[in-house]
Every structure is written in structure tokens, then in C-alpha cells.
Amino acid sequence: MNAQRRIEDDNERNLATPQSTSTSHAITPAADALPEDAALQCCFKYFFEYHFTSEFCSFFYKPEFQKRHREFPFLIVSIVALTSRYLSFMEAETYFDMTPCEVGVIYGKKARQMARDTSDSPTVWNIQANLILALSELLSGPGASVKHWMYLGTAIRMAQAMRLNKNFHQIHSLREQEARRRVFWACFLWDKLLASSMFKPCILTEQSIQIALPGTDAAFAYGEASRGLTLSTLATFAGPPSDVGITPYLIVTVYLWSKIADWQIGDNRLFDKDAPTDPQSNFQKHHATMRAWISVLPPWLQWSEKNYTVHRELSQERQFIILHLLHLSSMCVAHQAYLPHNKGPSMLLDTVDGAGLSLVHSDPALIAPCVVNAMATGEMIAWLMDNDPLAEQKLRSPWVGISLLSASAGLLWLRYNDSQHYNLSSNMAKQYLDYFGNLFEYWKSTWNVASQWLQILKGMEALYRVAYEGEITDDISRDEPFPDEPDESMGHEKKHQYYPRPGDGLPPVDPAAPLYTLLRDNTANAIHQNVAQRHWIWLQLAGTWPQSFSYELNPPSVLQDEEVSGLLS
Incomplete structure (x- = not known):
């Protein structure tokens, strides 16, 4: 005191x-x-x-x-x-x-x-x-x-x-x-x-x-003086590595990655009139640009144990890791919108996207890039964790965190769907998800935001379990709850804080929706949901989701943790 x-x-x-x-x-x-x-x-x-x-x-x-x-x-x-x-x-x-x-x-x-x-x-x-x-x-x-x-x-x-x-x-x-x-x-x-x-x-x-x-x-x-390389001209640079360094390549990668991420952020699957396989669609154009960029990377920037060692000696290994995780993530972050959920309650819905495709439409050309690159992400993380004793520290970056979350979508889909069709192992997908969770657990000691990432990961998995196996659990609500008020112990003031609330900046919770929408909302809004709201979601899921939802319960803004816990028990 x-x-x-x-x-x-x-x-x-x-x-x-x-x-x-x-x-x-x-x-x-x-x-x-x-x-x-x-x-x-x-x-x-x-x-x-x-x-x-x-x-x-x-x-x-x-x-x-x-x-x-x-x-x-x-x-x-x-x-x-x-x-x-x-x-x-x-x-x-x-x-x-x-x-x-x-x-x-x-x-x-x-x-x-x-x-x-x-x-x-x-x-x-x-x-x-x-x-x-x-x-x-x-x-x-x-x-x-x-x-x-x-x-x-x-x-x-x-x-x-x-x-x-x-x-x-x-x-x-x-x-x-x-x-x-x-x-x-x-x-x-x-x-x-x-x-x-x-x-x-x-x-x-x-x-x-x-x-x-x-x-x-x-x-x-x-x-x-500057060499004058820009976002549009770096791909043509043919000089030695010492003349340019890794940072410009990372910036261009982030720029191209963000254009793909923006497509997902805008929920463009539901609005784009062009089919994702149409070469003239923004979806295809952005991914084609990223693939072209990856193809022109110089040999010293290709992923290999030798190159990793070189960048580690130059104290650039974190940038090198981020660069390659973003390359892999770019093929997951938007493609995950086209992962079909052909089992569970989503099949009962007839929702279509902006191009007229059903949300359960299955196209291997759209599925394979996501799941293959998600597995490659897991393989890279596993290799680093197994071969570098300081990997947990070197991987600790916000860019790594969001890359792992985008890869998690593909890994979870593999776990609950026909992974053999893509010659991939659902058991390996589970192991890679465990690696991701372990990283977030390790980072929690210094980064509170890692608790949020872990919560999002667990929320995604819980939604899959509900949809595919009918397993209802409130574990997701009980683990590492986010504070409804800022934590003074972490240096945050309780005054003058803006917190979105239902009806005041926070999108309404609509569990009566396809799994596609719930997974996206889990990622987009998880940091804004307090414990009572998350309990409420799982309570709703327990009621024959998604066909028989009742909004007669008290809304999340007034429902207390104790009330919901009692209902669940």
C-alpha cells in the first residue's frame, strides 16, 4: 500500500x-x-x-x-x-x-x-x-x-x-x-x-x-545519398545485398501483404461481384502480384538454413523471419474466406457471396493455397523452435502474431476436414497449432496482447468444435479473461478510456450466422468482448446453433458473469 x-x-x-x-x-x-x-x-x-x-x-x-x-x-x-x-x-x-x-x-x-x-x-x-x-x-x-x-x-x-x-x-x-x-x-x-x-x-x-x-x-x-529505390522499382534491383539490405524488401512485402489483408478486412467475399478465380478480380490481381514479388526475390533472401544463419549473424534474423511468414500468410489471410464448411450447421444455410457462390462452395484451387501455406508456416515455426534455443524471443513480433493467426484458420480447417485430399496430415496441423499456442503462452509473460491472440486462437477452435462435433464448452470464456476495465497494474489509466459497447461502437453479436461469419467476427471483435459477452455467445451456441436462437436473454451489456456462469453450470 x-x-x-x-x-x-x-x-x-x-x-x-x-x-x-x-x-x-x-x-x-x-x-x-x-x-x-x-x-x-x-x-x-x-x-x-x-x-x-x-x-x-x-x-x-x-x-x-x-x-x-x-x-x-x-x-x-x-x-x-x-x-x-x-x-x-x-x-x-x-x-x-x-x-x-x-x-x-x-x-x-x-x-x-x-x-x-x-x-x-x-x-x-x-x-x-x-x-x-x-x-x-x-x-x-x-x-x-x-x-x-x-x-x-x-x-x-x-x-x-x-x-x-x-x-x-x-x-x-x-x-x-x-x-x-x-x-x-x-x-x-x-x-x-x-x-x-x-x-x-x-x-x-x-x-x-x-x-x-x-x-x-x-x-x-x-x-x-539514397540509391532511389522505391516500392515499384525494388523488384528490378540486381546489385549485391550489401547495397540494399533487407529492410526495403520487408517494406514491399508488408505493402503487398496489406493489400490482400485489406480485401479480407473489408469482408469483400460478401460484396465482390467478380468470382475469386477470375483473373480480373481484385482477389486474383493482389495474389498474382505477391506471387510475382516472391518469385523475384534474390537468392540471399530465399528461405534456407544457410540464409537464416547468415541473417542471424547480421542480427537480422527477426526481419528475415517476418518477411517469410508474411509471404506464407499472404496466401492464407484472404483465402481462408473460401474454406468451405461442408459439415455441421453451416450446410443448413443458403447464404451466397457477392459473386453468387454458396458459402459452402468448394474449389481446390482456392483451398489448397491456404492449407498448404498454413502447413508451411507451421513447419517453419517448428523448425525454428527445434533448432534455435532463442527462437521464442526472436519470433516475438506483432507481425509474427498476426501471421500465425491467419495460418491457424487453414490448420484448423485441415483438422476438421478431409486433409488427405491435399496430402496433408491433420495430426501435423494439430501439432503446429500447439506450437502457436505455446508461443503465445510464452509471450504472455511480457506481452498482454499475446493473451488476446491466444484467446482468438482458442475461440476459433471452440467454434470448430461446436460446428463439427457439437461439443459445447465454456473453457474459452474462463481462460485469461480480458479486463472490462483497464488494468492499473499495467500502467493504464481508468479515466478517459473509450471501450466499444453493444449499440455504441461494437457490432452486434449474431450467432445465427454461418461459421464463416462467426470465425471472422471472432478474430475481428474478440478484443472488444468482455467475459459476460463471451459466456453469452457460448450459451447461445448450446441452443441448437444456428437455427434456434433466442434473444430473450439479457443482452451482454447487462448480463453479469455470475448469472451466465450459473446458467452454464
Whole structure:
């Protein structure tokens, strides 16, 4: 109790400290607002190891950052808030005289306050800070909080205000121009990531981008001019790997992947008038572009044990893994919409899609890419887990998380359908799903969002069990419930939180729907469903789904956990 009171008192004092402005940065807090250098170096170590390259395009020059970091307190505080989850208890006690959780509470609140104070002050450093804070909020995963989406939006608007997507920055040094390009591309990547994970439309489009892709870290350090490679010209590059590096290839892969993911996010199967097998359909065009891109990757970027070893020696293995998982995911994320559910209650429905195809229409040309690439994803994860003792850490990335969820759809379909038709093993599919679940379990110790991913995975499997085997269970509702209110212990404030509710931003629960729709809604809306709502869904499923649903029960917004648990028991 005393420790908690001390934290709150210190936090109020720090947040209440008057802050002045200067021309070089938006906030100059009191001297005691930032940790000592030893504490900062500990946090920087984790930031550079886990996030700097794979999530943020190495968006500042390290020596300059180390020299000037105290000039940019918002950036520093955001890094501390993000990396507090990796601190050991000894490190937190030694450097902060707190527990890791307490560090996250205090510096998370400071970072959010600084984000509010600088929201009308677009600078490169403030953009970087907002991106880092967005990641911190995403990983904290407090129920249905959308703060990470808000901070990303602020970063993107700042980047647009500064026209970082244009070549209008020649007054700056070549190194500063490269840093600005990298900041914009970090915004671009995060726009695609959060849009896909939240089933939202992207903000940034390729039509507005008129800058080159990032150069190599060596060129960045030497202050060399950009080679001018762009989203549309990188495929024609024929130079040596040292002239371009892996980051541009990852950006193009994310760009092409996101166009396919957008098709699924928009639920275009129900609206597209063109059949998915029509070469002129958007579905086919997007996938053909991705296949063409994969086919022109240079040999040093092909998946192999040798190439993985090389990238590991260059500390680029996380980017290399993400690149290939997104290639595989691109053939699952939209194709999963065409997995037919020819067993169970879905056969009783006559729903058709926008092209006039039944939702139980079966076409091997649409099924095979999904299930084959889902199995390839599982094989890659299994190989990494079996051959690299640090695989759990190296795989820990939001991109990996959403890739595994898209592959899970194909693996679950194989488990409950005729896998032999595709010369694939349903037993292996189950083993790969276990690998995915084990990864999410491992990540939960530092990433709350992994609990959400695990909940989505279990929700998908529960829906399959209900539809194909008639097995009703409430295990999905009881395991790792999402908080209805933000968790103060993870540094989230209980005030001023927006949480979608039924009839107020949250789509209505409609269990009287084909399995296709329920599976999609499970992925899109699981983070917004509290325990009572999930209990209610399973209670409805227990009533001869999907033909005999009654909405006479109290709606999820007022039904209490205890009431539903009693009904289930």
C-alpha cells in the first residue's frame, strides 16, 4: 500500500511539474523526470535488441541519439515505458528502485501525458515517440483499449504535416534526410500492422508516397545519398545485398501483404461481384502480384538454413523471419474466406457471396493455397523452435502474431476436414497449432496482447468444435479473461478510456450466422468482448446453433458473469 501511494504521489508530482518549450523540442520536463543514465542504457539495450530494427526501421542514428537523447524527453520516456516489461526484478530495483510493473505504471502515464502535451507539435522526435508509445500500448493489451490506434494516428498526421512522404527536405544533411525517410516508413509499417490487427482501413496509400525506401545501415552511418529505390522499382534491383539490405524488401512485402489483408478486412467475399478465380478480380490481381514479388526475390533472401544463419549473424534474423511468414500468410489471410464448411450447421444455410457462390462452395484451387501455406508456416515455426534455443524471443513480433493467426484458420480447417485430399496430415496441423499456442503462452509473460491472440486462437477452435462435433464448452470464456476495465497494474489509466459497447461502437453479436461469419467476427471483435459477452455467445451456441436462437436473454451489456456462469453450470 505504501509503495502504491509513493508511486501515485511521485507520478502526480512529476506530471504537475511546469514544462517549458523550446525551438528544438516540445517539452523540457523537470530534471527528475528522466531516469539516470545507467537506467536509460539498460532500457536502450532492450529497445535496440527487440524493436529498433524490426518494428521501427532503425529510424535514428544511434551515436547521435546517444549523444543528444536527454534533449527529447518524450522519446526517452516512451522507450522506458515500452521496455519496462523486459526489465528483470533486479534491474528494476537497481536502476529505478521499483518493480518492473511500477516502472511501466509511472513512465506509461508520463508518456501519455507528454503525448497530449505535444499533440500539436510535429517533430521527427515526437513522431518517433508516438510510434513507440503506440507499440507499448498495443503490447499492454488492456481489453478493448484503442489508445495505440490514437497514438499511431497522431504520428501519421505529424508525418503528413511535415511532408515526410515527399522529397522536400534537401536543406538537411543526407543523414537527416535518411532519418526522415525511415521515420515515414516506420509510420507506413505501423499503419499496415494496426489496421490489419484491428480490422480497420489503412490511412497511408502508396499514391501519396514520393520518397525512396531506406538504405543500408552502413550508408546511413556514412551519410551517403539514397540509391532511389522505391516500392515499384525494388523488384528490378540486381546489385549485391550489401547495397540494399533487407529492410526495403520487408517494406514491399508488408505493402503487398496489406493489400490482400485489406480485401479480407473489408469482408469483400460478401460484396465482390467478380468470382475469386477470375483473373480480373481484385482477389486474383493482389495474389498474382505477391506471387510475382516472391518469385523475384534474390537468392540471399530465399528461405534456407544457410540464409537464416547468415541473417542471424547480421542480427537480422527477426526481419528475415517476418518477411517469410508474411509471404506464407499472404496466401492464407484472404483465402481462408473460401474454406468451405461442408459439415455441421453451416450446410443448413443458403447464404451466397457477392459473386453468387454458396458459402459452402468448394474449389481446390482456392483451398489448397491456404492449407498448404498454413502447413508451411507451421513447419517453419517448428523448425525454428527445434533448432534455435532463442527462437521464442526472436519470433516475438506483432507481425509474427498476426501471421500465425491467419495460418491457424487453414490448420484448423485441415483438422476438421478431409486433409488427405491435399496430402496433408491433420495430426501435423494439430501439432503446429500447439506450437502457436505455446508461443503465445510464452509471450504472455511480457506481452498482454499475446493473451488476446491466444484467446482468438482458442475461440476459433471452440467454434470448430461446436460446428463439427457439437461439443459445447465454456473453457474459452474462463481462460485469461480480458479486463472490462483497464488494468492499473499495467500502467493504464481508468479515466478517459473509450471501450466499444453493444449499440455504441461494437457490432452486434449474431450467432445465427454461418461459421464463416462467426470465425471472422471472432478474430475481428474478440478484443472488444468482455467475459459476460463471451459466456453469452457460448450459451447461445448450446441452443441448437444456428437455427434456434433466442434473444430473450439479457443482452451482454447487462448480463453479469455470475448469472451466465450459473446458467452454464
